[in-house]
Amino acid sequence: MDTKQLNYYAEQDKILIATDCIIFGFDNQSIKLLVFKRRIAPFAGKWSLIGSFVKKDESVKNAAKRVLTDITGLENVFMKQLKVYGSVDRDPGDRCITVGQYALIRIEDQDIELVEKHGAVWYDLDKMPDLVLDHNQLVEDALVQLRLKASYQPIGFELLPEKFTIPSLQKLYESIYQKQFDNRNFRKKIIALDILTKLEEKDKTSSKKGAYLYKFNRKKYDKLADAGINFKL
Amino acid sequence: MDTKQLNYYAEQDKILIATDCIIFGFDNQSIKLLVFKRRIAPFAGKWSLIGSFVKKDESVKNAAKRVLTDITGLENVFMKQLKVYGSVDRDPGDRCITVGQYALIRIEDQDIELVEKHGAVWYDLDKMPDLVLDHNQLVEDALVQLRLKASYQPIGFELLPEKFTIPSLQKLYESIYQKQFDNRNFRKKIIALDILTKLEEKDKTSSKKGAYLYKFNRKKYDKLADAGINFKL
DNA sequence: TATAATAAATGTATTTATTACATTTATATA
């Protein structure tokens, strides 16, 4: 760093900065990712994460929120920074760094028309098409991050409907970790967290007996999210 | 995202991008942070993290490496991305986003002359001066990150000398978490990780009895760092 | 040369969490 003054900023290189959203959604069966076919050259027509350049008068965070709202119609979505991808030649279009930001949404809440209008498609993790640039890497990193997050914070609030069953919460975890858990132990563990409120109602869409619906206790949930847990499955 | 082609990139805003290093060091007693007095306006003369603008022809990672080497003389330092700070008005100098990157170094390895030449100073966490811009926030976030990292990966390799004692490893953890641990349980737990090799030598600088020196078993250490642990203290 | 002072090293019993594992229950439909 030099000792020049005042117009030091003016002498520096300016660079394109983008953000790409890794949009996770859950439909009570499995976790999915929203991607679309890129519209701009190079690689127009190839599968891509959904993103945008960051404008000079908006924050990096708001750029991602704008993208999310444009595509899904949703506001106040849970988003978290993943990582910056800043290598010199990651984008043949021009020197451009991107900030990966992942979002967690309830698929049922989306504005389907908007999503379809943009040609965006939900893919299961094990059926993801190949993506442009370093986007496969972003997805892989986001999954690692999501799994890590799930191990020290409760998850589900952002991905499940207001009322949900324990079997569907288990499906969420199984889908994130891509493995099966023992239902007795899962139930025991999740109930021990003391963040669920059991309702009288049952959901009978997936069995004759029906499964009791639960809600998250938002206060306790947030408290745990803040304090951190040790959730090993 | 629009559907224009080819020179779409050319129409986008370019933005200044910087990186700021949160440089953690350990001197066998406590963990410290390296800061210096900022040289450029605005806020010249105020305490600041050490950083640089990212040049068009270097990666974000290499910009941080360059800073580290310039200041400490060290190469191949452990560095990890923390977060992007991208709000519109974080820097009154100009619209500028910064990538926080934290480094772990052994203080004893530094090139003291270089460090002093730059007017950089090591501060204990509880004695840190107030920093410019959002740098206090970066430090706070880096600490949270470091504690999180320490809970799922072994740490110490990058911060301790090649040979070290268990009491000094404990001091490192205590310094990071800013609390005391029971020495019997700490020893039990760290030995159970099976990443230490006990040497015949003793270090007698801090007691008459002397404490046995240990080395990390790099292979096992890396394997654990990769696989992840559950290190709760 | 014996004694005091200092930090290092060590073990155990108790509590808590994790794991593995199989049966019964409620309900809709045939």
Place this chain on the structure above:
DNA sequence: TATATAAATGTAATAAATACATTTATTATA
């Protein structure tokens, strides 16, 4: 009323975390 289906439940065994006090090796000093 029998059948099929997923939901709900409990326990014993093992492993991990915690709380806690004494002995040891050595140097410096009386």
